[in-house]
Amino acid sequence: MFAFIIRRTALMVPTMLIISAIVFVVIQLPPGDFLDTLASQLASQGEGLADSQIALLRERYGLDQSILVQYLKWITNIVTALDFGQSFEWNKAVLDVIAPRFWVTLGIALLSLALTAVVAIPCGIYVSLRQYSLGDNLATFFSFLGLAVPNVLMTLVLMYASFTLFDSNPGGLFSAQYQDAPWSVGRVLDLLAHLWIPAVVLATAGTAEVVRVMRATMLDELSKPYVDTARAKGLTEARLTMKYPARIAINPIVSKLGWMIPIIVSSEAVVSIVADIPTMGPLLLRSLLAQDMYLAGAIILLLAFLTVIGTLISDILLALLDPRIRHAME
Amino acid sequence: MRAPTAAPLLEVDNLRTHFTTPGGLVKSVDGVSFTVGHQETVCIVGESGSGKSITARSIMGLVRRPGRVVGGRMNFRLRDGSTVDLAAIPPDSATYRAIRGREIGMIFQEPMSALSPVHTIGSQIEEGIRLHLGFGARAARERAVDALEKVGFPGARQRLNTYPFQLSGGLRQRVCIAMALACEPSLLIADEPTTALDVTTQANILELLLRLQGELGMAIVFITHDLGVVAEIADRVVVMYLGQVMEAGPASGILGHPRHPYTRGLLRCVADIEGDGLLRAIPGIVPHPLARPPGCPFSTRCEEMMPGLCDTTAPELLAINGESRVRCHLWSSGQPHVTEGAVHG
Ligand SMILES: Nc1ncnc2c1ncn2[C@@H]1O[C@H](COP(=O)(O)OP(=O)(O)OP(=O)(O)O)[C@@H](O)[C@H]1O
Numbered sequence: 001m002f003a004f005i006i007r008r009t010a011l012m013v014p015t016m017l018i019i020s021a022i023v024f025v026v027i028q029l030p031p032g033d034f035l036d037t038l039a040s041q042l043a044s045q046g047e048g049l050a051d052s053q054i055a056l057l058r059e060r061y062g063l064d065q066s067i068l069v070q071y072l073k074w075i076t077n078i079v080t081a082l083d084f085g086q087s088f089e090w091n092k093a094v095l096d097v098i099a100p101r102f103w104v105t106l107g108i109a110l111l112s113l114a115l116t117a118v119v120a121i122p123c124g125i126y127v128s129l130r131q132y133s134l135g136d137n138l139a140t141f142f143s144f145l146g147l148a149v150p151n152v153l154m155t156l157v158l159m160y161a162s163f164t165l166f167d168s169n170p171g172g173l174f175s176a177q178y179q180d181a182p183w184s185v186g187r188v189l190d191l192l193a194h195l196w197i198p199a200v201v202l203a204t205a206g207t208a209e210v211v212r213v214m215r216a217t218m219l220d221e222l223s224k225p226y227v228d229t230a231r232a233k234g235l236t237e238a239r240l241t242m243k244y245p246a247r248i249a250i251n252p253i254v255s256k257l258g259w260m261i262p263i264i265v266s267s268e269a270v271v272s273i274v275a276d277i278p279t280m281g282p283l284l285l286r287s288l289l290a291q292d293m294y295l296a297g298a299i300i301l302l303l304a305f306l307t308v309i310g311t312l313i314s315d316i317l318l319a320l321l322d323p324r325i326r327h328a329m330e
Numbered sequence: 331m332r333a334p335t336a337a338p339l340l341e342v343d344n345l346r347t348h349f350t351t352p353g354g355l356v357k358s359v360d361g362v363s364f365t366v367g368h369q370e371t372v373c374i375v376g377e378s379g380s381g382k383s384i385t386a387r388s389i390m391g392l393v394r395r396p397g398r399v400v401g402g403r404m405n406f407r408l409r410d411g412s413t414v415d416l417a418a419i420p421p422d423s424a425t426y427r428a429i430r431g432r433e434i435g436m437i438f439q440e441p442m443s444a445l446s447p448v449h450t451i452g453s454q455i456e457e458g459i460r461l462h463l464g465f466g467a468r469a470a471r472e473r474a475v476d477a478l479e480k481v482g483f484p485g486a487r488q489r490l491n492t493y494p495f496q497l498s499g500g501l502r503q504r505v506c507i508a509m510a511l512a513c514e515p516s517l518l519i520a521d522e523p524t525t526a527l528d529v530t531t532q533a534n535i536l537e538l539l540l541r542l543q544g545e546l547g548m549a550i551v552f553i554t555h556d557l558g559v560v561a562e563i564a565d566r567v568v569v570m571y572l573g574q575v576m577e578a579g580p581a582s583g584i585l586g587h588p589r590h591p592y593t594r595g596l597l598r599c600v601a602d603i604e605g606d607g608l609l610r611a612i613p614g615i616v617p618h619p620l621a622r623p624p625g626c627p628f629s630t631r632c633e634e635m636m637p638g639l640c641d642t643t644a645p646e647l648l649a650i651n652g653e654s655r656v657r658c659h660l661w662s663s664g665q666p667h668v669t670e671g672a673v674h675g
């Protein structure tokens with residue numbers, strides 16, 4: 001098991017290197033670079049930028065060198081100094097721009113993942129036991145609803161509801177009184193009060209999917225002979241369901257976990273924009289539009305990293321859950 | 331040993347188990363009667379689809395939806411001496427659960443799929459012991475080791491933490507047997523327990539079951555296709571076809587002097603295998619469960635079918651000299667008509 005984790009972790013290195021190279025090439029792809037964008041912006045405001053100045057800046061940022069050299073410089077700085085380069089637009093180190101937003105994004109993602117698990121797994125088990133019942137049909141209905149309603153709309157509805165029902169303004173990350181306050185229980189609660197809407201909205205799609213998978217796997221497992229064996233022992237339905245089919249039906253969900261984090265992260269932009277929450281999604285959008293390449297590159301790289309880490313965690317959990325996989329590895 | 335005159339351990343009378351399917355009502359078991367005496371071995375034989383497994387599941391309260399026991403009685407003698415009608419208690423009731431695994435154990439055909447792939451064999455054996463005998467974790471573990479040793483599982487103590495996929499088919503079936511017998515039930519139902527195993531392993535498992543039967547003093551209902559096995563182990567035989575008993579009685583009578591044309595057909599198949607090595611099945615095919623022939627269920631394939639009688643009137647299961655019973659018009663003339671289920675005593 002330990003050897004497996006080491007091996008899988010080591011495998012992440014070449015994977016991330018290849019991904020980083022692709023990311024770098026892709027963010028270079030659009031014609032022109034940040035300085036062109038800047039020059040045209042300034043020009044439209046009537047403040048021309050001398051060609052010599054542009055050349056100077058280009059040299060400073062290394063934009064005149066070959067793409068290979070640029071890439072090597074970039075990746076070396078990341079690996080050795082966690083230096084993701086400079087954001088042209090923000091005129092700050094990329095890391096400083098990303099870091100606070102990264103934690104908010106991760107927080108929302110984990111929150112929505114937890115919500116998904118807590119709601120969808122019991123729900124999936126329940127509907128599999130009450131196939132075609134009212135509850136089953138309701139769950140299917142809400143699943144479709146969750147999938148069909150656009151996230152923007154759901155965000156707006158929830159914000160409106162929160163505003164009218166609880167009389168709280170859910171926009172932004174903190175309420176005014178906690179904006180610059182030091183960390184406290186109240187501040188954490190206030191943060192949660194602001195994060196629940198994006199977390200719920202982002203959880204809906206995942207929940208619908210997990211209920212569907214859980215229901216199908218449960219129905220499959222419930223028909224297996226080992227369930228009869230368990231019944232033949234005289235166990236109660238509740239006990240044997242939880243010990244056997246439910247326990248086994250969790251496996252495919254766990255193996256999906258790794259994929260769900262990056263999906264949540266990459267679909268949070270629109271929700272965050274509407275709810276005015278400073279996350280990575282809107283930042284990525286803006287950096288791409290502005291050709292702020294190091295910033296965009298860092299964000300995409302982080303997303304890729306999350307995917308790879310998520311998959312690793314999934315695989316480890318799966319090996320822990322399923323002895324067949326564990327033994328196949330040894 | 332109990333006196334042979336004691337009331338039987340299990341008395342199945344006119345059992346009916348039906349499945350409500352979109353295509354119609356499937357009468358998988360439709361009027362099955364037989365008795366199992368204490369410490370007796372009763373073999374149920376019949377072609378595929380004759381309702382053997384559903385009969386076994388009905389006794390065990392394991393019929394899955396859309397199936398349901400819709401009629402009949404299954405009087406079972408508990409170890410405290412009282413009798414319950416299993417057909418009258420809901421399968422998921424506490425009463426039935428207290429019987430399953432404690433008073434009646436069951437083993438299945440496929441030992442791999444009958445065990446959970448992700449739980450250790452120890453965990454799977456121990457839970458029944460803890461449940462029925464109220465043992466704590468450690469005592470249950472000891473009892474599981476005992477049970478495994480009884481079924482000849484080598485290195486039982488060291489291997490409690492192995493998983494089914496790490497074991498051979500024969501060992502898995504031994505685990506299933508240990509699990510079914512851990513609480514020493516008075517009745518073991520074995521649904522083709524050796525069919526999925528190779529020939530040598532089959533013989534070993536059979537020998538094991540017979541030995542355990544002697545040690546634990548239990549009765550066995552053994553479902554099989556293999557009439558060779560029947561000859562070896564059966565005290566009593568029940569021959570089933572299309573959800574009904576065609577013939578039932580002591581093994582020597584059924585195998586030595588079969589009365590029903592269907593039983594004769596089955597035995598002829600065996601004789602052929604032993605003779606020229608060719609498997610000659612009974613001609614014709616088993617009718618679709620939704621297209622039961624009118625009259626005698628076997629009439630579409632019977633060589634002695636009497637037109638006008640067999641294909642219009644269903645024969646009754648009638649007693650023929652004491653313990654044997656036959657459902658066939660050839661045997662109905664002049665024989666006393668006995669109500670079903672009141673024969674063995
Ligand atoms: N879930 C179900 N739905 C509908 N019909 C069923 C169902 N389960 C069993 N049956 C029917 O019940 C009949 C008896 O099945 P059963 O499994 O008892 O046969 P069997 O004698 O054990 O055969 P085999 O030797 O193949 O094990 C079959 O005709 C089958 O089609």
Ligand code: SF4
Pocket residue numbers: 590591592626627628629630632633634635636640645657658659660
């Ligand atoms: S009743 Fe008729 S058809 Fe049925 S087994 Fe007897 S002889 Fe054959």
Ligand SMILES: [Mg+2]
Pocket residue numbers: 382383384521
């Ligand atoms: Mg069967």
